[in-house]
Amino acid sequence: MNFDLRQSQWLKALLAAGALFAGVVACPVQAALGEPVASVETDRLQVGGTVRLLASAAYTVHELQAPSGTVVREYVSPAGIVFGVAWQGPSMPDLRQVLGTYFDRYVQAASKRNARGPVAIEQPGLIVQSGGHMRAFVGRAYIPEALPAGVTPDTIR
Amino acid sequence: MRVLLVVMLLGLAMLLGACGGGGGGGGGGGTPTAANVQPISVNAGPASIANILFVSVIVCPPGSSANCQTIDHVQVDTGSTGLRLLASVVSPSLSLPQQTDVNGNPLVECVQFADGFSWGPVKLADMQVAGEQANSLQVQIIGDPAFPTIPASCSSSGPPENTVPTFGANGLLGIGLFLQDCGIACAQEAIPGAYYSCPASGCVPTALAVARQLQNPVGMFSVDNNGTIIELPSIPAAGAATVAGSLIFGIGTQPNNGLGSAKVLTTDPNTGYIATLFDGQSYSTSYIDSGSSLFFLGESLYPLCNRDAAGFYCPTTTQTLSATLQGVNAISSTANFSIVNADQAIAANPSFYAFDDLAAPAGDRSTFAWGLPFFYGRDVYTAIETRQTPGGMGPYFAF
Numbered sequence: 001m002n003f004d005l006r007q008s009q010w011l012k013a014l015l016a017a018g019a020l021f022a023g024v025v026a027c028p029v030q031a032a033l034g035e036p037v038a039s040v041e042t043d044r045l046q047v048g049g050t051v052r053l054l055a056s057a058a059y060t061v062h063e064l065q066a067p068s069g070t071v072v073r074e075y076v077s078p079a080g081i082v083f084g085v086a087w088q089g090p091s092m093p094d095l096r097q098v099l100g101t102y103f104d105r106y107v108q109a110a111s112k113r114n115a116r117g118p119v120a121i122e123q124p125g126l127i128v129q130s131g132g133h134m135r136a137f138v139g140r141a142y143i144p145e146a147l148p149a150g151v152t153p154d155t156i157r
Numbered sequence: 158m159r160v161l162l163v164v165m166l167l168g169l170a171m172l173l174g175a176c177g178g179g180g181g182g183g184g185g186g187g188t189p190t191a192a193n194v195q196p197i198s199v200n201a202g203p204a205s206i207a208n209i210l211f212v213s214v215i216v217c218p219p220g221s222s223a224n225c226q227t228i229d230h231v232q233v234d235t236g237s238t239g240l241r242l243l244a245s246v247v248s249p250s251l252s253l254p255q256q257t258d259v260n261g262n263p264l265v266e267c268v269q270f271a272d273g274f275s276w277g278p279v280k281l282a283d284m285q286v287a288g289e290q291a292n293s294l295q296v297q298i299i300g301d302p303a304f305p306t307i308p309a310s311c312s313s314s315g316p317p318e319n320t321v322p323t324f325g326a327n328g329l330l331g332i333g334l335f336l337q338d339c340g341i342a343c344a345q346e347a348i349p350g351a352y353y354s355c356p357a358s359g360c361v362p363t364a365l366a367v368a369r370q371l372q373n374p375v376g377m378f379s380v381d382n383n384g385t386i387i388e389l390p391s392i393p394a395a396g397a398a399t400v401a402g403s404l405i406f407g408i409g410t411q412p413n414n415g416l417g418s419a420k421v422l423t424t425d426p427n428t429g430y431i432a433t434l435f436d437g438q439s440y441s442t443s444y445i446d447s448g449s450s451l452f453f454l455g456e457s458l459y460p461l462c463n464r465d466a467a468g469f470y471c472p473t474t475t476q477t478l479s480a481t482l483q484g485v486n487a488i489s490s491t492a493n494f495s496i497v498n499a500d501q502a503i504a505a506n507p508s509f510y511a512f513d514d515l516a517a518p519a520g521d522r523s524t525f526a527w528g529l530p531f532f533y534g535r536d537v538y539t540a541i542e543t544r545q546t547p548g549g550m551g552p553y554f555a556f
Binding site: 067068069090091092093094095096097103106107110111112113114115116117118119120121122128129130131132133134135136137138139140154157 | 205206207208209232236237238268269270271272273274309310312313314315316323325331333335338339340342346348349350351427428429430442444446448449450451453456461465466467468469517518519520521522523524526528
């Protein structure tokens with residue numbers, strides 16, 4: 001409980017910082033994997049819900065909550081490129097939107113697998129992981145080569 | 158201030174009093190009870206995928222006992238809720254009634270799995286399995302040619318699974334932890350990728366009352382409706398071509414379905430997750446799921462296969478392992494298991510479809526899905542949310 005309270009205060013502080021930051025980068029918006037953050041807004045309009053902006057030194061996180069409650073986080077490099085996305089919640093996110101041009105590659109690779117259950121696609125230039133079960137999905141995707149210096153895959157969650 | 162404190166203490170005492178009791182099995186009493194055991198099996202099935210657990214169910218139009226069809230090779234899934242059948246295996250002569258919204262438009266569902274989606278109309282049927290019956294059950298008919306156009310908001314969650322080969326079975330008997338597939342979220346909002354209303358002009362997401370969503374068939378039974386047990390025997394280390402076992406309905410409702418020495422691990426009531434401790438790591442996204450065909454754990458724990466079992470783990474030597482599963486109630490239980498080189502295991506016995514030692518990466522470092530390999534040699538209990546059992550109220554897993 002204490003932790004939650006502290007976390008929410010921490011979030012509020014970050015949101016305040018984000019609001020300031022937002023003044024610099026226009027408005028808090030989303031982009032698909034591998035695309036520049038400037039292309040955005042599409043996602044928010046399509047998915048609806050609310051957007052939060054969290055900033056750190058090495059990257060910026062755009063967090064969007066869909067009406068279902070599923071949260072999508074997009075990790076943006078200092079160069080303005082979305083290098084990773086993560087999701088968690090009761091429904092799958094719109095992967096076509098979130099993965100952008102990588103969606104077809106993901107579908108093709110996931111279709112080939114001779115198993116049922118969580119998916120882990122590992123290709124040069126693309127990692128996609130989709131797991132969980134009905135009412136509780138979790139996953140992420142990232143471009144290993146696009147991670148900013150000092151950022152590890154564990155950051156994307 | 159002191160008065161307020163006393164009032165609060167009184168309130169607390171009343172709350173505690175209200176929390177007592179519980180338990181209570183809902184036994185059969187003196188009335189005759191239905192047979193609650195259905196044979197299940199693992200075999201090549203219609204799609205030749207290893208570790209798919211199958212059952213046969215009988216489907217009839219609501220209220221009819223004459224015009225019925227037995228549908229075999231329906232996958233048993235403790236990781237989802239609801240009966241789903243592929244349109245291609247359902248006889249058109251059943252004429253199951255189409256469900257409609259308040260405006261008379263057909264209701265169609267998009268069901269999402271971690272590995273893809275299925276699209277098809279919601280119809281009504283009576284379902285029989287063993288001596289149990291679920292009347293007027295909502296059923297999804299997947300891949301129905303009457304609804305060929307899949308909305309983009311449905312197809313955007315991954316690969317399509319609308320045919321028997323891509324679905325891996327003739328249907329899915331979802332008998333998991335939850336009473337409905339979506340629940341209150343879909344009753345409050347029209348959620349893209351869930352239920353759709355389909356007038357001639359095209360399908361649009363719609364909110365749908367909880368009672369009209371796909372229901373847990375076991376929860377609909379008149380008896381033995383608080384959960385299930387899956388009993389599968391141990392299998393040889395090399396695997397087996399086929400395995401036969403039992404699906405038992407009810408927990409503590411009959412002489413044959415008591416908990417015995419099984420430990421009850423309660424799950425998070427919203428996610429159905431437990432925790433797994435393995436190799437010094439805590440996996441917080443953990444669940445027991447007969448519908449997952451492998452152990453799915455972590456990422457990059459072992460080398461990946463590159464032949465028949467592409468994407469599976471292929472350790473150079475067989476890994477003999479142990480992990481601790483822990484419920485939200487802090488009850489824990491240890492499971493011993495092995496992970497073999499999947500390429501070698503499948504190449505050694507290409508006609509085998511049951512393996513208790515195949516694994517694949519789950520993706521992230523917090524996920525550990527105990528798929529069907531976990532079920533061999535164990536009696537695994539799945540208790541449905543809000544239902545009382547001698548081991549407490551669901552949702553929980555026990556083994």
